[in-house]
Amino acid sequence: MQWVPLIWLAVALALAGAEALTGDLFLLMLSGGALAAAGSALVFDELWIDGAVFAVASILLLVLVRPAIKHRFIQGRGLPEPVKALEGKSAVVLDKVARHEGQVKLEGEVWTARPLNDDDVYEPGDHVTVMHIDGATAVVFKGL
Known part of the structure; x- marks a missing residue:
């Protein structure tokens, strides 16, 4: 057999x-x-x-x-998604961040950015916190 x-x-x-x-x-x-x-x-x-x-x-x-x-x-245990790991990180504004414009330097990379509150405007050199990543855009807030 x-x-x-x-x-x-x-x-x-x-x-x-x-x-x-x-x-x-x-x-x-x-x-x-x-x-x-x-x-x-x-x-x-x-x-x-x-x-x-x-x-x-x-x-x-x-x-x-x-x-x-x-x-x-x-x-869903496991390693966090790379973009989730960026939430809460500090970034520096490179170009004015407003409702439809802006760039920040985040973890050594340049990201398109927009403010968490549409009426907020952040100037170059401001330090902001990444609240979340929306596609390829960092949604940032100054105040944390």
Whole structure:
């Protein structure tokens, strides 16, 4: 029964491929169970043992691993987006910042800028704080 591990491996690959269509992580956990069964098929020569390994590994992955991974995806942990890291940073006004014009130097780079409040005007040399990034424009405020 040397072909049994290959069948389990094919099942694992098919399940992993099908997971790409669903994105729910359910089929991926079953794929992990099939990989475990392929490993057990190399060691044991009994098909029922392979089935039991598949069932136990799949259930453990579904109950223990899948919720943690889904929580991590939903929570969105990871490195912050580069533009999010610029929020709260100090910048120097290079060209007058008004409603429809302006440039600031931020982290060594020149950014297009506009004031947080449309009526505010900042002159060259003013120090401002980046409130948020709107596309390629730094929205700045003087007063923090």
